[in-house]
Amino acid sequence: MIGTFEKSTACFHPASAPDYIPRPRLRELQLSRLQAIVHRAYFGVELYRRRMTERDVRPDDIRDVGDIARLPFTFKADLRDTYPFGLFASPMNEVVRLHVSSGTTGKPIVVAYTKEDVDVWTNVMVRALACFGVHSGDIVQNSYGYGLFTGGLGAHYGAEALGATVIPISGGNTDRQIMIMKDFGVTVICSTPSYFTHLIERGREMGVDMRKLPLRVGVFGAEPWSESMRRHIAEESGIEPFDIYGLSEIIGPGVAGECSLHDGLHVFEDYFYPEVIDPATEAPVPDGAEGELVLTTLGKSAMPMIRYRTRDITALWSEPCPCGRTLRRIRRIGRRSDDMFIIRGINVFPSQVEAALLAVEGTLPHYQIVLTREKGLDEMEVQIEVTPEVFSDKVGALEELNRKLVHALDRTLGLRVHVRLVEPHTIARSEGKAKRLIDRRNIEG
Numbered sequence: 320m321i322g323t324f325e326k327s328t329a330c331f332h333p334a335s336a337p338d339y340i341p342r343p344r345l346r347e348l349q350l351s352r353l354q355a356i357v358h359r360a361y362f363g364v365e366l367y368r369r370r371m372t373e374r375d376v377r378p379d380d381i382r383d384v385g386d387i388a389r390l391p392f393t394f395k396a397d398l399r400d401t402y403p404f405g406l407f408a409s410p411m412n413e414v415v416r417l418h419v420s421s422g423t424t425g426k427p428i429v430v431a432y433t434k435e436d437v438d439v440w441t442n443v444m445v446r447a448l449a450c451f452g453v454h455s456g457d458i459v460q461n462s463y464g465y466g467l468f469t470g471g472l473g474a475h476y477g478a479e480a481l482g483a484t485v486i487p488i489s490g491g492n493t494d495r496q497i498m499i500m501k502d503f504g505v506t507v508i509c510s511t512p513s514y515f516t517h518l519i520e521r522g523r524e525m526g527v528d529m530r531k532l533p534l535r536v537g538v539f540g541a542e543p544w545s546e547s548m549r550r551h552i553a554e555e556s557g558i559e560p561f562d563i564y565g566l567s568e569i570i571g572p573g574v575a576g577e578c579s580l581h582d583g584l585h586v587f588e589d590y591f592y593p594e595v596i597d598p599a600t601e602a603p604v605p606d607g608a609e610g611e612l613v614l615t616t617l618g619k620s621a622m623p624m625i626r627y628r629t630r631d632i633t634a635l636w637s638e639p640c641p642c643g644r645t646l647r648r649i650r651r652i653g654r655r656s657d658d659m660f661i662i663r664g665i666n667v668f669p670s671q672v673e674a675a676l677l678a679v680e681g682t683l684p685h686y687q688i689v690l691t692r693e694k695g696l697d698e699m700e701v702q703i704e705v706t707p708e709v710f711s712d713k714v715g716a717l718e719e720l721n722r723k724l725v726h727a728l729d730r731t732l733g734l735r736v737h738v739r740l741v742e743p744h745t746i747a748r749s750e751g752k753a754k755r756l757i758d759r760r761n762i763e764g
């Protein structure tokens with residue numbers, strides 16, 4: 320899709336200077352930051368000290384960036400097991416922000432930021448938005464959810480620091496989103512790609528053709544999307560869609576972003592050190608080969624992450640980019656190595672659904688999650704078998720159970736889903752691993 324976007328405006332923001340530093344200088348910077356962060360993690364967090372001791376490695380052993388391979392990995396389970404504050408390396412009076420993301424079971428995971436961490440986050444978001452050609456004078460409709468999710472505030476701080484005008488509309492209330500987009504002359508939209516396709520559809524129903532609006536740039540991330548989805552969005556709305564990647568454990572949005580060549584996402588390597596490994600052998604894969612992305616934070620104080628196993632599958636490219644940035648690129652993320660799925664930007668593990676369902680009396684441990692996409696909006700239906708007693712009972716009992724399950728799922732996932740109660744033995748039994756998830760969303764579409 321190179322060079323096909325008519326409305327693009329290239330510009331340079333001073334904060335983007337580190338995007339272009341020569342590789343040898345970048346490596347020096349990475350080393351000094353890595354040494355500092357490993358020191359901080361070792362002396363400030365019990366789990367890191369224990370893991371490093373088990374591997375017989377001390378902070379002084381990190382003498383080259385390559386020595387990172389001697390450090391232990393960190394997993395999502397470590398955040399869950401140390402819930403809520405066990406991985407914090409700063410005293411609470413230096414922590415100015417907490418965000419929360421899904422864990423694999425009922426308990427969420429908590430991430431922390433000092434004032435300086437928020438500044439780092441803002442800096443990488445400014446650089447990501449600058450990559451996308453966003454500048455002061457732009458009117459940014461921020462439809463990422465505000466709250467515990469990192470999307471809303473992350474994009475907000477970045478866009479504001481860039482000098483753009485931010486409309487902190489958050490997600491939902493689609494008709495109002497379209498009215499504001501039209502009436503305020505919005506030029507940039509930040510949202511999940513699936514929500515934007517919904518906005519396009521609803522806009523058309525309301526007689527609003529986005530191709531005729533000043534809207535120019537889409538900042539899309541928080542869930543996998545494809546080249547065909549990009550083409551669809553570009554054709555239907557006339558905007559230039561950019562991919563932005565990030566995760567709460569590392570900082571939120573702003574870990575990597577596309578430049579105008581749309582050929583991979585530049586990782587802001589001066590703050591996030593990327594490795595790609597074979598998830599089975601844990602060995603690094605060659606440049607350009609597919610594997611699991613592992614990230615180390617080089618500039619975060621409150622909660623340093625050492626070799627975090629993201630479970631996101633990608634490839635890392637060292638080949639220089641024609642845009643001039645020296646930052647390496649990752650291929651867009653299409654899938655994960657675990658069973659987490661993302662619906663309307665919210666991360667969900669089937670194990671969370673199971674825990675919520677089975678805590679309610681009258682259910683059997685046979686369920687299935689069906690995901691569909693209607694008019695660009697993701698829908699989730701949970702089908703669950705109920706005990707013969709409940710099923711043969713009056714309609715009232717089924718309705719009551721349905722209501723309880725919807726409520727239990729909402730409480731656990733933060734998501735309103737459909738529940739369908741079915742007779743015992745309705746859901747297909749599997750001979751091996753149970754197939755809990757049927758994804759009919761056609762991500763490619």
Ligand code: DLL
Pocket residue numbers: 420463468469470539540541542543544562563564565566567568571572573629631651652653655661664666
């Ligand atoms: O989704 C942060 C974010 C907000 C990124 C807004 C971009 C825009 P979490 O809720 O912790 O954080 O979810 C992180 O979402 O490990 C990926 O599996 C997935 N993900 C995030 N961005 C992309 C993307 C935010 N551009 C998890 N493409 C990550 C594919 C993505 N998957």
